[in-house]
Amino acid sequence: MKSYFKLVYLLLGLFLFAKVQAQENLTYQLPPKSIQDLVDAPASPNVLFNKQGSRMLLLTPPAYPSIEDISQPIIGLAGLRVNPANSTTEAEISGLYQDIIIKDLHSGSEQKLKGLPETYRIGNICWSPNGNQIGFSNTKEDGVELWYADLQTCVAYKLTNDYLNDIMGNTLQWAPDGKGILAQFLQKNRGEKPVKNLVPTGPIIQENLGTKTPARTYQYLLQDEYDQELMDYYLTSQLQFVDLQGRASKIGEPAIYRKLIYSPNGAYILTETIQHPYSYLVPINYFPYEAAILDNKGSTIKTLYKAALAENLPTGFDAVASGPRAFEWRTDVPATLYWVVAQDEGNPNKKTDNRENVYMLGAPFHTGAKELFSLNYRFGGFTWGNDQYAIVQERWRKSRIQKMSLFSPSTGKVMKVIAQRSSEDTYTEPGQFITSDYATHGGSLLFDKGKDPVVFTIGNGASAQGDRPFLLRWNLLSNQQDTLFKSKAPYFEEPIFFNNQGILYFSRESVEQNPNIFARTLKNKKEKQLTSFTDPYPSLKGVQKQLLSYPRKDGIKLSATLYLPKGYKKEDGALPALIWAYPREYKSLAAAGQVKGSPYRFTRLAFRSPVFWVTRGYAILDQADMPIVGEGTKEPNDTFLQQIEDNATAIIDYVVGMGVIDRDRIAVGGHSYGAFMTANLLAHTNLFAAGIARSGAYNRTLTPFGFQGEARTYWEAPTVYNQMSPFNYAHKIKTPLLLTHGMNDENSGTFPIQTERLYSAIKGHGGTVRFVLLPNEFHGYRSRESLMHTFYEQDAWLEKYVKNRNK
Numbered sequence: 001m002k003s004y005f006k007l008v009y010l011l012l013g014l015f016l017f018a019k020v021q022a023q024e025n026l027t028y029q030l031p032p033k034s035i036q037d038l039v040d041a042p043a044s045p046n047v048l049f050n051k052q053g054s055r056m057l058l059l060t061p062p063a064y065p066s067i068e069d070i071s072q073p074i075i076g077l078a079g080l081r082v083n084p085a086n087s088t089t090e091a092e093i094s095g096l097y098q099d100i101i102i103k104d105l106h107s108g109s110e111q112k113l114k115g116l117p118e119t120y121r122i123g124n125i126c127w128s129p130n131g132n133q134i135g136f137s138n139t140k141e142d143g144v145e146l147w148y149a150d151l152q153t154c155v156a157y158k159l160t161n162d163y164l165n166d167i168m169g170n171t172l173q174w175a176p177d178g179k180g181i182l183a184q185f186l187q188k189n190r191g192e193k194p195v196k197n198l199v200p201t202g203p204i205i206q207e208n209l210g211t212k213t214p215a216r217t218y219q220y221l222l223q224d225e226y227d228q229e230l231m232d233y234y235l236t237s238q239l240q241f242v243d244l245q246g247r248a249s250k251i252g253e254p255a256i257y258r259k260l261i262y263s264p265n266g267a268y269i270l271t272e273t274i275q276h277p278y279s280y281l282v283p284i285n286y287f288p289y290e291a292a293i294l295d296n297k298g299s300t301i302k303t304l305y306k307a308a309l310a311e312n313l314p315t316g317f318d319a320v321a322s323g324p325r326a327f328e329w330r331t332d333v334p335a336t337l338y339w340v341v342a343q344d345e346g347n348p349n350k351k352t353d354n355r356e357n358v359y360m361l362g363a364p365f366h367t368g369a370k371e372l373f374s375l376n377y378r379f380g381g382f383t384w385g386n387d388q389y390a391i392v393q394e395r396w397r398k399s400r401i402q403k404m405s406l407f408s409p410s411t412g413k414v415m416k417v418i419a420q421r422s423s424e425d426t427y428t429e430p431g432q433f434i435t436s437d438y439a440t441h442g443g444s445l446l447f448d449k450g451k452d453p454v455v456f457t458i459g460n461g462a463s464a465q466g467d468r469p470f471l472l473r474w475n476l477l478s479n480q481q482d483t484l485f486k487s488k489a490p491y492f493e494e495p496i497f498f499n500n501q502g503i504l505y506f507s508r509e510s511v512e513q514n515p516n517i518f519a520r521t522l523k524n525k526k527e528k529q530l531t532s533f534t535d536p537y538p539s540l541k542g543v544q545k546q547l548l549s550y551p552r553k554d555g556i557k558l559s560a561t562l563y564l565p566k567g568y569k570k571e572d573g574a575l576p577a578l579i580w581a582y583p584r585e586y587k588s589l590a591a592a593g594q595v596k597g598s599p600y601r602f603t604r605l606a607f608r609s610p611v612f613w614v615t616r617g618y619a620i621l622d623q624a625d626m627p628i629v630g631e632g633t634k635e636p637n638d639t640f641l642q643q644i645e646d647n648a649t650a651i652i653d654y655v656v657g658m659g660v661i662d663r664d665r666i667a668v669g670g671h672s673y674g675a676f677m678t679a680n681l682l683a684h685t686n687l688f689a690a691g692i693a694r695s696g697a698y699n700r701t702l703t704p705f706g707f708q709g710e711a712r713t714y715w716e717a718p719t720v721y722n723q724m725s726p727f728n729y730a731h732k733i734k735t736p737l738l739l740t741h742g743m744n745d746e747n748s749g750t751f752p753i754q755t756e757r758l759y760s761a762i763k764g765h766g767g768t769v770r771f772v773l774l775p776n777e778f779h780g781y782r783s784r785e786s787l788m789h790t791f792y793e794q795d796a797w798l799e800k801y802v803k804n805r806n807k
Contacts, residue, residue, distance in 0.1 A: 041537055052131040054106060057134070059097040059122070060098055064784035070783045073085070078221065078283050079221060095123055114156065123166075124166070163185065165237040167234060175296075181241070182241050182269070193234075217704075221282070235256045257273055258285070261329060262296075264335065269296060269298075271294060286309065304327060324339045334363065339358075343357055357375075378397075402422070430457055455474055468486055471483070471486075492600040542567065545564075548561070554589070562620070562655065578666075579667070580609075580622050580670060581670055582623075618802075621651060637709075640723075645685050667690040667691060695745055696755065699758075701714055702754065737762065
C-alpha cells in the first residue's frame with residue numbers, strides 16, 4: 001500500500017513539475033544557425049573625416065563582447081555606471097574600435113597604423129587642428145591610456161604611462177594650437193578606495209520642508225555617505241596638458257569635471273565642476289556645480305556662477321534650472337562666452353512672452369556681461385558665423401514649436417525668423433547647418449563666397465516618397481534655396497562630409513547593396529567609389545523588402561517595412577508573422593501620418609531587430625507605425641489603449657488583405673516602450689497568437705512623475721496611469737507572453753522588478769508566460785551569450801505558439 005502511494009506522489013510531482021515548471025536553470029543556448037550567422041556577421045566600418053577633407057578614418061567596431069567581458073563589476077554612482085577596474089563608465093566596448101585604417105583622399109592610398117599594441121580598443125578619437133594627427137584613448141582591462149598618431153607617417157605613440165579618467169566629461173581634447181592634448185587623468189595619490197564601515201553610524205534621513213520636488217524615476221542613484229565617498233574617489237580627475245613628446249604638466253586642481261572646453265584661441269579653459277551637497281534623489285547632471293574660466297595654465301580667472309542642487313525643478317519637459325546655464329564659447333571669435341538665464345524661473349507653467357535672456361562676456365572678462373537679446377521659447381542652441389551673422393534656435397516641447405532666427409552678434413538685432421515649424425513635421429525639416437568643422441559638429445558656419453549669408457545644410461529629406469537626404473545651399477536673407485544634391489531611387493544616398501571645396505562625400509546603399517562611401521564632384525557630377533565594404537549578410541540576399549503605406553480607421557496613413565523570405569511566392573500560402581513596433585506620441589494627426597524611413601535602405605541588423613526571423617520562414621513587419629495622437633487640449637495618452645489597438649488592427653487587416661500573412665499566426669513584440677505596448681495589446685485585444693516583451697515597464701504607478709512623453713504626474717492623471725498599466729490587467733493576459741529583462745537595467749523606469757511583478761501576476765492567474773532574466777545585462781543586451789540566448793528563447797516561443805500554433 002505504501003508503495004502505491006509513493007508511486008502516486010511521484011507521478012503527481014512529475015505532473016506538477018511539467019505543468020508549472022516555475023524555475024529553470026539553463027546554460028546559455030544558441031538559436032538556429034541562420035540566426036547565429038547573422039549575429040556573428042562582421043560589422044561594417046564607420047568613417048570619420050578631418051575638417052580639411054584630406055583624410056578619412058575607417059574604423060571597425062569589435063564583435064559582441066563575451067559574457068566574461070561584460071561581467072566586470074559595476075558601481076552605480078549618481079546615475080552613472082562606473083567600471084572601477086579601468087575608470088570607464090560601462091563594462092562594455094560600445095564606442096570603441098578594434099581596427100583603424102587611414103585613407104588619403106588625394107592619393108587614394110590606405111595604411112594601417114603602426115606602433116599599436118597587439119590588441120587594442122580605440123576610443124575618444126579627435127582630430128588635431130591641422131588634420132595631420134589624431135588623439136585617442138586605448139582601453140585596457142586595468143586602465144585607459146592616452147595615445148596620439150602622426151598620420152603623415154602612420155605611426156602611433158603612447159604619450160604617458162598615467163591612466164585617463166574616462167568616466168565623465170571631456171576625456172581628452174587637442175589644444176587649439178595643436179601642440180598637445182588636454183586630458184583628465186586619475187589622481188596619482190588617491191590611494192586605495194574607501195572601505196565601507198559595515199557598522200552603521202546612524203539612519204539615512206531625507207527631508208522635504210514643504211517645497212514641491214517632483215522627480216522622475218532614476219536608476220543607480222547615490223544611496224548613502226559611502227556612495228558619496230566612492231563618487232569622489234572614482235570621478236575626481238587631475239587635468240594635465242601633455243605635449244607630443246609626452247611631457248606632462250598639471251592644470252588646475254583635482255575636481256569632478258562635467259565640462260571642459262578650450263576657448264577657440266587656446267588662451268582660456270571653460271570648466272564646470274561638481275560640488276557638494278550631493279543628492280540621493282537625482283543623477284549627477286542635477287548636482288550643484290561651479291562654472292569658471294581658467295587660463296591655459298590652470299589659474300582661475302573668473303568664477304562665473306555657482307549653481308545650486310536642482311532637485312526641485314517644476315514638472316514638464318520645458319522646465320529648466322533657474323539662474324545662468326548653458327555656458328559655452330562662441331566658436332567664431334577668440335574668447336567670448338555666452339549663457340542664458342530663464343526669465344520664468346525655469347517654470348514653463350508661468351505665463352510670459354519672454355522666456356530666456358542671452359548674455360555674452362568677452363576676454364579679459366573684467367566687465368559686466370552684455371545682454372544680447374531675449375527669446376520667446378526655450379533656448380535650443382547657437383550656430384555662430386561671424387560678427388554680422390549667426391543663428392539661434394528656440395524650442396517649446398509642449399507645443400512642439402521649433403524656431404530659428406538670423407541675428408547680428410555685434411548688435412544683438414534679430415534680422416528675421418528663417419524657420420518656424422513643428423518638431424513633429426519631418427517634411428519641413430531644413431537640415432543641420434554645415435560648420436567649418438562639421439565632422440565633429442564644431443566650428444562656425446560654413447559660408448559660401450559673397451557678402452550675403454549663404455550657408456549649407458544637410459538633411460534627411462523626409463517626404464511622401466520616403467527619406468531622400470539632401471545637400472542644400474541657402475541664402476538666409478532672400479530665402480533662395482538651391483538643392484546641390486538629393487538622393488535618387490533606387491538608392492538611399494546620404495551626405496556625410498562637405499567643406500565647400502567642390503566635392504561631396506556621401507554613402508550609397510540600396511536594398512541589395514550594402515553602404516559604401518563615394519565622392520562626387522558637384523560641378524560635373526563625376527563620382528568615384530572610395531570604399532568596397534563587403535556585404536555582411538549574404539544570407540539575406542533575395543529577401544523581399546517593401547515599404548508599406550496603409551490607413552488607420554481615422555484616416556491616418558501608417559507605414560511599416562515588410563520582409564518576406566527569400567523565394568517566397570503568394571501561391572505558397574500565408575505566412576506566420578512577427579510585428580515589431582514602438583509607440584510614439586504626436587500632437588498632430590498630419591505629422592503622425594507622415595512616411596518614415598526609405599524603401600531603398602540596406603537592411604542593418606542589431607539586437608533590437610526582428611529581421612533575423614525572415615530566415616526562419618516568417619513575414620516580418622519592422623518599425624510598424626504606432627502613433628499615439630492627442631490634438632489641441634487632448635493628450636496622446638488619454639486614448640493610448642484605443643489607438644494602439646487601432647494601429648495593430650490597421651496593419652493586420654492590410655497585410656492579411658495582401659494575402660501574405662495568416663491572421664491566426666501573428667506575434668507582436670517590442671523592446672522597452674515597445675514591450676509596454678506589447679503587454680497592453682495582449683491584455684486588451686485578441687489580435688495575436690503570442691507576444692515578446694523585452695525590458696519593459698508595466699506598472700505606471702512605479703513611474704509616478706511622468707514617463708516617456710507623459711508630463712502629467714500620477715496624481716494629475718490617475719485614470720490614465722491606471723488604464724495604461726498592463727499589470728492591472730494581468731488576469732486578462734491569456735495569450736502566451738515571453739518576458740526578458742537585463743538584471744542590471746539602468747534605464748529610467750524600467751526596473752527589473754517591473755517584469756518580475758508582471759510575470760508573477762500573469763502566472764498567478766493561470767496565464768502562459770515565461771520570464772528570462774539576463775545576468776549582468778543593462779537595458780540593451782550586450783554580450784554575445786545573452787544575445788544568442790535571447791534569440792534562442794524568442795525562436796522557441798515563435799515556433800511553438802505562432803508558426804505551429806494549430807499543430
